[in-house]
Amino acid sequence: MSRSENKRVLLAKPRGYCAGVDRAVEAVERALEQHGSPVYVRKQIVHNRHVVETLTERGAIFVDEADDVPEGALVVFSAHGVSPAVREQARERELHTIDATCPLVNKVHGEAKRFAREDYDILLVGHRGHEEVEGTAGEAPAHIQLVESAEDVARVTVRDPDKVVWLSQTTLSVDETMETVRALRERFPTLQDPPSDDICYATQNRQVAVKAMAPRCDLVLVVGSPNSSNSVRLVEVALSAGAGAAHLIDFAREIDESWLDGVETVGLTSGASVPEILVEGVLEYLAERGWTDVAEINTAEETVTFALPRELRTSRAGR
Ligand code: SF4
Numbered sequence: 001m002s003r004s005e006n007k008r009v010l011l012a013k014p015r016g017y018c019a020g021v022d023r024a025v026e027a028v029e030r031a032l033e034q035h036g037s038p039v040y041v042r043k044q045i046v047h048n049r050h051v052v053e054t055l056t057e058r059g060a061i062f063v064d065e066a067d068d069v070p071e072g073a074l075v076v077f078s079a080h081g082v083s084p085a086v087r088e089q090a091r092e093r094e095l096h097t098i099d100a101t102c103p104l105v106n107k108v109h110g111e112a113k114r115f116a117r118e119d120y121d122i123l124l125v126g127h128r129g130h131e132e133v134e135g136t137a138g139e140a141p142a143h144i145q146l147v148e149s150a151e152d153v154a155r156v157t158v159r160d161p162d163k164v165v166w167l168s169q170t171t172l173s174v175d176e177t178m179e180t181v182r183a184l185r186e187r188f189p190t191l192q193d194p195p196s197d198d199i200c201y202a203t204q205n206r207q208v209a210v211k212a213m214a215p216r217c218d219l220v221l222v223v224g225s226p227n228s229s230n231s232v233r234l235v236e237v238a239l240s241a242g243a244g245a246a247h248l249i250d251f252a253r254e255i256d257e258s259w260l261d262g263v264e265t266v267g268l269t270s271g272a273s274v275p276e277i278l279v280e281g282v283l284e285y286l287a288e289r290g291w292t293d294v295a296e297i298n299t300a301e302e303t304v305t306f307a308l309p310r311e312l313r314t315s316r317a318g319r
Pocket of ligand 1: 018019020021079102103104105170171200201202203230272
């Protein structure tokens with residue numbers, strides 16, 4: 001059998017857009033349709049270069065802070081959520097707001113507020129500096145401390161070891177998070193769990209699919225941007241599940257030909273903020289080089305959808 005007959009692609013499913021990203025991107029598109037350009041967006045609406053570039057071409061202006069938006073203008077809050085301080089900034093500037101925060105991020109905000117009201121110490125497992133973590137921590141800064149990994153656990157101090165709860169960022173590695181929680185529980189045996197999983201269904205499903213595929217792959221390509229937490233996690237999960245190698249790419253053109261040397265089976269997946277057109281670009285790239293045999297590895301059917309932000313369901317969004 002020749003080498004090219006052994007060339008095959010395993011395509012992970014689920015991959016790509018989750019319900020929260022779909023909703024956030026559509027929110028900006030609808031805002032542009034209903035209000036015309038410019039529509040300001042605080043931070044990247046979702047962490048994907050292609051999406052941000054495409055929406056910029058259509059008239060969206062991405063800014064870092066609500067303070068960068070002209071007074072009285074329309075601003076969309078990104079899928080990652082915002083803290084109450086940002087909402088206050090927007091009110092002070094009399095901005096018209098559309099909140100595209102994913103409902104599953106909002107759920108974690110709700111948990112943070114509830115446990116803070118009940119005077120718990122809240123240990124938030126997540127990555128320092130990530131927008132979602134800043135938004136969640138901002139709900140109850142006096143009660144929340146960030147725990148980035150199991151190594152951080154020794155440094156945690158709480159007021160009452162019997163009144164501690166852990167919550168998490170929605171896009172973490174499930175396995176690493178459980179390791180951190182195990183270490184936390186060793187220190188705080190009565191540590192309370194979140195009322196339901198904070199790592200969202202989409203993050204979990206994409207990791208399960210990669211785990212199923214990776215042991216059979218010489219190389220796994222993950223389409224996603226470097227600032228996309230769930231995409232970066234997919235590379236790590238692929239490697240720890242036995243992939244020969246794994247790389248994160250925004251576009252097919254970023255593939256280094258040398259990665260394919262000696263490779264027969266290529267696994268392909270994409271993060272939750274990645275449009276399918278970018279995966280198709282990689283499939284074309286691979287097909288041109290002999291990888292025409294494509295099989296999907298399907299580990300879950302996703303049926304979750306979210307209604308558009310309420311401000312877009314009325315005729316004058318947020319105005
Ligand atoms: S990855 Fe999860 S939490 Fe983030 S936008 Fe998608 S569904 Fe929501």
